[in-house]
Amino acid sequence: MKKLSIDNYMKELWPAVRVGCLQYKVKVEKKNEEMWKYLKKDIFKKAKDDIFDYGVNEIPNIKESRTAYKAFGKDPSRYRVSSEALIRRIGQGKGLYEVNTVVDVNNLISIESGFSVGSYDVANIGDELLFRVGRPGETYKGIGKEEINIEGLPVLADEQGAIGSSTSDSERAMITENAQEVLTLIYSFSANRDLEKALEYGKKYMEQYARAEGIETWIVE
Numbered sequence: 558m559k560k561l562s563i564d565n566y567m568k569e570l571w572p573a574v575r576v577g578c579l580q581y582k583v584k585v586e587k588k589n590e591e592m593w594k595y596l597k598k599d600i601f602k603k604a605k606d607d608i609f610d611y612g613v614n615e616i617p618n619i620k621e622s623r624t625a626y627k628a629f630g631k632d633p634s635r636y637r638v639s640s641e642a643l644i645r646r647i648g649q650g651k652g653l654y655e656v657n658t659v660v661d662v663n664n665l666i667s668i669e670s671g672f673s674v675g676s677y678d679v680a681n682i683g684d685e686l687l688f689r690v691g692r693p694g695e696t697y698k699g700i701g702k703e704e705i706n707i708e709g710l711p712v713l714a715d716e717q718g719a720i721g722s723s724t725s726d727s728e729r730a731m732i733t734e735n736a737q738e739v740l741t742l743i744y745s746f747s748a749n750r751d752l753e754k755a756l757e758y759g760k761k762y763m764e765q766y767a768r769a770e771g772i773e774t775w776i777v778e
Contacts, residue, residue: 564689577743592766618671625746631709673723677730683715
């Protein structure tokens with residue numbers, strides 16, 4: 558199992574930060590039709606209802622994430638938390654990209670919970686991981702993007718440097734159909750108990766729709 562810790566400086570800036578972890582074996586496939594039916598029928602409706610009830614910026618767990626970004630020195634309107642970006646796409650009628658079963662379930666968990674969720678190929682990351690604030694001048698190549706300025710963003714890093722963030726992950730540990738073991742992280746900046754719930758249904762979704770096996774779950778505080 559990978560070992561994850563949260564940087565003390567990040568905890569000082571935002572004491573409520575916690576990370577839910579799922580590590581599992583998987584055979585990544587192109588698409589799960591049942592998941593997409595559920596996503597379009599139930600989860601898209603929930604997202605639109607949340608937008609109607611709250612406005613995107615005030616949706617529970619997105620609201621707290623945006624405030625945490627400000628505490629870290631990042632403008633949450635320029636660098637959106639990934640859950641907000643996904644829900645905005647749904648609200649705009651753009652739908653979601655179909656990537657593969659793990660990434661699609663990753664996004665399902667994010668939309669339902671309001672938390673940013675990242676999934677990483679275990680073979681391409683170190684054993685010791687740190688969740689911290691991006692350092693001055695720090696960048697990496699994002700998935701399908703150019704270099705991303707990750708200074709001030711909440712980032713996941715190993716001994717080689719940053720791997721991902723709660724806004725956009727790097728190419729280094731991206732999930733392809735070659736991945737055999739995956740670490741999925743649910744990034745919470747909220748002082749509620751929604752993380753425990755998200756970890757529970759996240760495990761269920763990964764088993765049901767991505768055929769994940771041997772899932773270990775834990776929370777880092």
